Amino acid sequence: MTEPYDLITMGRIGVDIYPLQTGVPLAQVETFGKFLGGSATNVAVAAARLGRRCAVISRTGRDPFGDYIHQALREFGVDDRWVTPVDAYPTPVTFCEIFPPDDFPLYFYRRPKAPDLVIRPEELDRDALRAARIFWITGTGLCEEPSRSATLAALEARAKAGPTVFDLDWRPMFWGGEGGASGDGGAGGAAAMARARPYYEAALAHATVAVGNLDEAEVATGLREPRACARALLDMGVELAVIKQGPKGVLAVHRDGRSAAVPPTPVEVVNGLGAGDAFGGSLCHGLLGGWDLEPMMRHANAAGALVASRLACSSAMPTADEVDAFLAGR
Numbered sequence: 001m002t003e004p005y006d007l008i009t010m011g012r013i014g015v016d017i018y019p020l021q022t023g024v025p026l027a028q029v030e031t032f033g034k035f036l037g038g039s040a041t042n043v044a045v046a047a048a049r050l051g052r053r054c055a056v057i058s059r060t061g062r063d064p065f066g067d068y069i070h071q072a073l074r075e076f077g078v079d080d081r082w083v084t085p086v087d088a089y090p091t092p093v094t095f096c097e098i099f100p101p102d103d104f105p106l107y108f109y110r111r112p113k114a115p116d117l118v119i120r121p122e123e124l125d126r127d128a129l130r131a132a133r134i135f136w137i138t139g140t141g142l143c144e145e146p147s148r149s150a151t152l153a154a155l156e157a158r159a160k161a162g163p164t165v166f167d168l169d170w171r172p173m174f175w176g177g178e179g180g181a182s183g184d185g186g187a188g189g190a191a192a193m194a195r196a197r198p199y200y201e202a203a204l205a206h207a208t209v210a211v212g213n214l215d216e217a218e219v220a221t222g223l224r225e226p227r228a229c230a231r232a233l234l235d236m237g238v239e240l241a242v243i244k245q246g247p248k249g250v251l252a253v254h255r256d257g258r259s260a261a262v263p264p265t266p267v268e269v270v271n272g273l274g275a276g277d278a279f280g281g282s283l284c285h286g287l288l289g290g291w292d293l294e295p296m297m298r299h300a301n302a303a304g305a306l307v308a309s310r311l312a313c314s315s316a317m318p319t320a321d322e323v324d325a326f327l328a329g330r
Contacts, residue, residue, distance in 0.1 A: 061089055227251065
């Protein structure tokens, strides 16, 4: 049997087509860069850049963009054995607009259906899931079948055998809402959140860690005050709740009574879209290292800040030396 993975993530994968000009509407952009994308994938890349052995469970189209994804994963040192092709659907692409410091509209091209939502329960390597030192799933994986059943089956097979992270990852347009990547989903927001909440509750019953911003925590708990959200997530079954608050920093609360409130790490923002994934990879790195809450949150904040100061997501993920040097300079 091969050595267990430090981290297995499961969920969204695709190609990010990002403008190489900032402050320009998409209609006027002339040049773009192509990058590996998808939040679950980026978390694995982020942890791999920190020296961890990682793999992704996902699916692509059987097309050149799918070939590119396998190439990129291997270059980042992430195992692609569970990234399989789907004949019926194209590999998804995502465009964005870049208006620093805090406006980064996303445009997902995932229709008629994204291959990463065609992960099936019978395809899962349950032994590997149980053996992994950390297993990470996202809210997006719950939005459609068969991915929803596969995600819940993976969590049941995992059975809290070790740290099991639920990235609350609220994308209202995947649930029938409107608007951007987070927020209340416009006119359909309340209905979209109501559709999602039972599946979020089911996933939280099998998770040991929940991580998300206030919008995402509200989907799971119906609350928006950070400490109230954290307490509610603990009551729903997790041992550690991590609430990201943007300019107010991050709050981490553990079931054993420990907590840490850490301010943000200021940087000149270029593109904030990959910061949360860098935070997630660093969070896994800290969990694997058995770190205390405060240094773990400071490291995760720093990793996220470094990515926010760069254009890309996956290729912008920092190394351990880069994060250490950044923190030393604060």
